[in-house]
Amino acid sequence: MKRGIRLASFLLVFICLSLALLTAWQIWFSRERAIRELNVANLNLVQALDNYTEGVIRQSELVLNDLSERVQGADFSPQEQERIRRLLQQQTQVLGLANAIVIYDTQGDRLLASSSAPQSGLNAADRAFFIHHRDDPSTDIFIGPTIKSRITGDWVFTVSRRLNDADGGFAGAVAVTLGVEHFLHFYGGLDLGEHGSMSLSSSAGLLLFRQPFREQDVGLDWSDSPVLQILREKHEGTSIQTSRIDGIERLYAFRRNERLPLITVIAVGRAEALAAWRRDAELFAALILLLLLAIGVIGQRLILDIRRRSRMEQQLLSAREELLDANARLEVLASQDALTGLANRRSFDQTLEVEIRRAQRRGSPLSLMLLDIDLFKRYNDRYGHVAGDACLRAVADVLRQCMRRPGDLAARYGGEELAVILPNVDSEGAQTVARTFLQALEQRHLAHQGSPFQRVTVSAGLASLIPSAEDSSAQAVALIRSADQALYRAKSNGRNRLECAEAPRRDASGGDSASHPG
Numbered sequence: 001m002k003r004g005i006r007l008a009s010f011l012l013v014f015i016c017l018s019l020a021l022l023t024a025w026q027i028w029f030s031r032e033r034a035i036r037e038l039n040v041a042n043l044n045l046v047q048a049l050d051n052y053t054e055g056v057i058r059q060s061e062l063v064l065n066d067l068s069e070r071v072q073g074a075d076f077s078p079q080e081q082e083r084i085r086r087l088l089q090q091q092t093q094v095l096g097l098a099n100a101i102v103i104y105d106t107q108g109d110r111l112l113a114s115s116s117a118p119q120s121g122l123n124a125a126d127r128a129f130f131i132h133h134r135d136d137p138s139t140d141i142f143i144g145p146t147i148k149s150r151i152t153g154d155w156v157f158t159v160s161r162r163l164n165d166a167d168g169g170f171a172g173a174v175a176v177t178l179g180v181e182h183f184l185h186f187y188g189g190l191d192l193g194e195h196g197s198m199s200l201s202s203s204a205g206l207l208l209f210r211q212p213f214r215e216q217d218v219g220l221d222w223s224d225s226p227v228l229q230i231l232r233e234k235h236e237g238t239s240i241q242t243s244r245i246d247g248i249e250r251l252y253a254f255r256r257n258e259r260l261p262l263i264t265v266i267a268v269g270r271a272e273a274l275a276a277w278r279r280d281a282e283l284f285a286a287l288i289l290l291l292l293l294a295i296g297v298i299g300q301r302l303i304l305d306i307r308r309r310s311r312m313e314q315q316l317l318s319a320r321e322e323l324l325d326a327n328a329r330l331e332v333l334a335s336q337d338a339l340t341g342l343a344n345r346r347s348f349d350q351t352l353e354v355e356i357r358r359a360q361r362r363g364s365p366l367s368l369m370l371l372d373i374d375l376f377k378r379y380n381d382r383y384g385h386v387a388g389d390a391c392l393r394a395v396a397d398v399l400r401q402c403m404r405r406p407g408d409l410a411a412r413y414g415g416e417e418l419a420v421i422l423p424n425v426d427s428e429g430a431q432t433v434a435r436t437f438l439q440a441l442e443q444r445h446l447a448h449q450g451s452p453f454q455r456v457t458v459s460a461g462l463a464s465l466i467p468s469a470e471d472s473s474a475q476a477v478a479l480i481r482s483a484d485q486a487l488y489r490a491k492s493n494g495r496n497r498l499e500c501a502e503a504p505r506r507d508a509s510g511g512d513s514a515s516h517p518g
């Protein structure tokens with residue numbers, strides 16, 4: 001039963017642990033899946049933004065190339081200037097996102113602009129794009145860092161191109177200034193949640209602008225970010241990071257443009273993005289917890305029930321043991337003589353029959369000895385009945401000690417008469433046992449003033465037989481009768497002696513009487 005309890009406990013723990021592990025695995029797996037799905041969606045969005053930005057820059061590049069063609073070699077007469085200014089205004093409207101288109105001379109002074117801003121004090125010689133074109137003979141476009149427009153005060157970044165003279169020398173630059181505001185407005189139309197962000201940076205890791213916009217973030221150098229490491233090997237990727245700008249943990253998706261030196265990044269707040277997953281996971285975990293609790297309670301009940309049953313079984317077992325013990329005690333009591341502790345008459349009768357049948361089967365001898373305490377009436381009269389009882393017990397003790405084999409049975413035959421059944425013992429062997437007993441009694445020397453021997457003596461009658469196949473009860477009666485007759489002779493011949501039964505003879509009923517098999 002203890003094994004049953006151990007098994008039930010093991011099963012319970014196993015089920016609970018398996019459920020808990022499966023739940024943990026399921027929650028972790030669904031989190032990974034949620035992140036994967038978010039990353040896919042974010043990568044799609046970042047690609048769309050990258051395409052949009054590339055489109056805007058490409059448009060600016062077309063305008064710049066067109067203007068360069070038209071401007072190179074122009075004499076910049078007042079009529080020519082007016083024509084080019086109108087052209088600049090048209091192109092600005094075409095571009096839509098452009099704040100202004102400006103042509104600079106070799107000193108960085110504004111030659112012409114799409115807007116009618118004051119001409120003085122608007123030198124761009126210190127601007128990165130101008131320095132780049134002055135020093136680099138390439139006529140490729142250059143995307144400059146985000147700056148504050150000196151004309152409008154707006155945050156802009158420039159897409160510019162070098163102008164060459166007829167000899168290929170530096171003749172100034174033409175620049176499109178793209179308003180950050182336009183991009184922020186476009187980005188703002190996309191819902192990335194409360195903690196979402198979008199940004200455009202140079203491929204060197206310098207921030208052009210970021211939504212949500214903060215002036216202090218403009219030009220932020222994040223070139224040491226692991227994102228840039230990833231983008232050196234592939235043109236897009238995702239990661240989970242904590243923002244150095246606001247310390248919020250986000251899921252990032254980023255993409256390096258394949259043709260332009262630009263990086264687009266979008267990010268969603270991790271906690272916000274995983275809120276749905278967390279809600280589902282908490283609900284699921286709560287349900288499993290309830291299930292575990294139910295299993296735990298049922299399991300505990302089960303174990304308690306097994307324990308209770310085990311206890312009851314144990315009690316039943318011990319009750320059965322006690323009953324068996326009581327039965328055994330009763331059996332002993334039922335077969336024992338209360339005064340002497342020897343077998344009683346009932347037990348003697350049963351044993352004699354059993355032993356005769358056994359001797360019949362085996363063809364072995366069987367001896368019976370009847371013993372009678374001599375002049376016991378006188379003993380009682382002289383010493384009293386209680387002393388008589390004690391004397392009987394003492395004689396029985398001596399007799400018991402003379403019984404050596406387990407099969408020997410000493411019994412109280414009745415009154416002061418004792419009997420001994422000696423299975424598998426012939427007359428000779430039985431005589432030895434009888435003499436041993438008589439000697440032991442003599443040595444015990446129980447005083448009996450009323451006896452001519454001055455001590456308690458016993459007369460013994462012995463009969464032996466090898467049982468025939470006839471009725472065992474009749475043979476038992478005959479054996480007792482023979483032993484009794486021998487006992488009578490012992491009494492008649494002076495007491496304190498052993499007499500053996502006569503040779504076998506057939507009695508009137510036809511059965512064999514006791515004989516001297518030895």
Ligand SMILES: Nc1nc2c(ncn2[C@@H]2O[C@H](COP(=O)(O)OP(=O)(O)OP(=O)(O)O)[C@@H](O)[C@H]2O)c(=O)[nH]1
Pocket residue numbers: 339372373374375376377378380384385386387388389392414415416491495
């Ligand atoms: N104290 C005591 N006496 C018993 C018990 N059973 C029988 N007696 C007595 O034993 C005596 C037997 O006496 P008798 O049958 O006359 O024989 P006896 O005096 O032994 O004389 P013999 O047998 O001829 O030697 C009787 O007085 C019984 O009362 C017993 O359990 N206790």
